[in-house]
Amino acid sequence: MLVLLDVGNTRSKYVCITNKNRSTVNYIENNQLNEAWLSQTFEHADRIFLANVNNEQFTEVIKGWAKRKAITFKQLQTQQQQFELQCAYQAPSKLGIDRWLVMLAASQLFPKKACLVIDAGTATTIDAISPLSQHLGGWILPGIDMLYHSLINNTQKIIADKSVQPSLALGKNTSECVNNGAWAATVGAIELQFQQLKTQFDEIEIVITGGNGCKLSSQLAYPHHIFDDLVFIGMQRFS
Numbered sequence: 001m002l003v004l005l006d007v008g009n010t011r012s013k014y015v016c017i018t019n020k021n022r023s024t025v026n027y028i029e030n031n032q033l034n035e036a037w038l039s040q041t042f043e044h045a046d047r048i049f050l051a052n053v054n055n056e057q058f059t060e061v062i063k064g065w066a067k068r069k070a071i072t073f074k075q076l077q078t079q080q081q082q083f084e085l086q087c088a089y090q091a092p093s094k095l096g097i098d099r100w101l102v103m104l105a106a107s108q109l110f111p112k113k114a115c116l117v118i119d120a121g122t123a124t125t126i127d128a129i130s131p132l133s134q135h136l137g138g139w140i141l142p143g144i145d146m147l148y149h150s151l152i153n154n155t156q157k158i159i160a161d162k163s164v165q166p167s168l169a170l171g172k173n174t175s176e177c178v179n180n181g182a183w184a185a186t187v188g189a190i191e192l193q194f195q196q197l198k199t200q201f202d203e204i205e206i207v208i209t210g211g212n213g214c215k216l217s218s219q220l221a222y223p224h225h226i227f228d229d230l231v232f233i234g235m236q237r238f239s
């Protein structure tokens with residue numbers, strides 16, 4: 001059994017692959033990620049691939065556990081070039097591995113197409129890929145929750161409740177103004193990057209993933225594809 005584990009800033013996600021069959025995506029709080037949990041959850045593992053954008057302490061725990069259990073451990077890292085994809089960063093190792101993996105997934109799913117790849121998690125990342133599989137660069141924005149909390153935490157008179165339903169409507173009270181503003185900033189950035197790409201490429205595939213992916217999808221007027229397992233499609237390419 002091959003384990004694919006993605007340690008994010010808010011939580012971790014994993015899938016198990018047995019005989020080419022991939023499980024659905026499972027979620028776990030980062031503070032539960034310890035040796036006991038690993039042993040219990042991945043009893044039948046013989047290989048584990050790790051993507052970690054959080055503290056290196058998580059890598060040490062997982063690597064140590066794998067070593068003791070004689071499980072093959074591989075930490076994935078952003079490269080200048082991987083498969084068909086070329087990284088836009090001059091220092092590729094600085095680009096978050098989660099961004100790289102969702103781009104590798106999009107470029108496999110939509111070969112020879114320009115792609116706008118959006119991961120709406122703790123942060124929202126928006127990355128562009130050319131039809132020749134060149135990463136053109138991207139943007140990192142505070143995620144929806146972070147946009148909301150940064151206003152609440154840094155002002156006196158912004159007193160609001162977190163809304164459940166996303167909306168782009170003009171707010172008529174503080175809560176609506178703050179919540180809808182966070183969505184507007186996010187959707188607006190995506191539409192702007194789409195318009196910029198449109199000047200270069202006729203056909204653009206918009207690919208969305210992340211904890212806020214479904215809500216984002218409901219607010220985006222442009223046609224798009226949404227996946228809950230995009231990072232794992234990217235990781236599976238290394239198997």
Ligand SMILES: Nc1ncnc2c1ncn2[C@@H]1O[C@H](COP(=O)(O)OP(=O)(O)OP(=O)(O)O)[C@@H](O)[C@H]1O
Pocket residue numbers: 007008009010011012053098119120121122123124143144145146210211212
């Ligand atoms: N059940 C949930 N638990 C935690 N966050 C959730 C949940 N459902 C939706 N979210 C939203 O998803 C965000 C986290 O997204 P995701 O799970 O993609 O995190 P992440 O991988 O840690 O983020 P990043 O990749 O940016 O580090 C939270 O900020 C929250 O707004």
Ligand SMILES: CC(C)(CO)[C@@H](O)C(=O)NCCC(=O)O
Pocket residue numbers: 008009053094095096097098099121122123125140
């Ligand atoms: C942007 C996040 C936080 C998104 O999870 C992650 O990809 C990360 O920590 N990246 C490092 C900085 C960069 O990608 O340039």
Ligand SMILES: [K+]
Pocket residue numbers: 008098119121
């Ligand atoms: K992520």
